[in-house]
Amino acid sequence: MATVKKIFEWLFYLIENTLTADTTDKIARVKTKKTKTVDDIAARIVQERTEYRKETIVNIIAMANAAKLEFLSQGEMVNDGMVIFEPAITGNFYESAEFDESRNACVVNTRVSNDVHAMLRQVKAVYGGLTVENGGAVITGITDTVSGAADGTVTPGKTITVTGRKIRVIPGESETVESCITYANLDTQEVISQEDPPAINDPGKIVLQLPMLGTGTWSLTVKTLFTSAATLLKAPRYITSRINLVVK
Helix, strand or coil, X not given: CCCCCCCEEEEEEEEECCCCCCCCCEEEEECCCCCCCHHHHHHHHHHHCCCCCHHHHXXXXXXXXXXXXXXXXXXXXXXXXXXXXXXXXXXXXXXXXXXXXXXCEEEEEEEECHHHHHHHCCEEEEEEEEXXXXXXXXXXXXXECCCCCCCCECCCCCEEEEEEECCCXXXXXXXXXXXXXXXXXXXXXXXXXXXXXXXXXXXXXXXEEXXXXXXXXXXXXXXXXXXXXXXXXXXXXXXXXXXXXXXX
């Protein structure tokens, strides 16, 4: 097989791997900037193709998203060239085939397309020389409020209670609390941001309503400037839960 030329670079830094007791064990975190929105996408297209107006492109993207939602609402799979969306139903069925909202949920699973995989083959990771220590900040527990499970099993769309130390979310400039809470699928590498603000956002406890996570195993990461009531960090701290979230 021919070697694919690496033409893109992802700058990364290292953080503590809280899943192991070895304090020298680190994991990589890609250094990203502000999350790109529909406006950013439209502006990039206008930059490349000046005959299009930004407002027109934003409107077309909005109409495309509305069409995708309509197809999904009808139980259809959607492939928009970047992401494949697949309707699914979570939970078990026992004696009855009746849908039970206490254990069943309608969700949409996602995976990236072949075009994205082709792009990833052209990416190389470059260490930026920074290692971020957690300074005692740690997520120690996650409890599903629907089932009471504390083993990481969660219910999409329902609430979870996250406990730990120094985990209160304080966002940086141009960020929101929600954008600083992310879920990463360990198999597909898909990353989803928190949609709703936390019901509780304290140093020792955060209560969240989960997005509609697809089936699989997810890691939960909190990005925050919090260190104490009187002092904020100069650089954000990333706290990844020792307990993975499992959606069955």
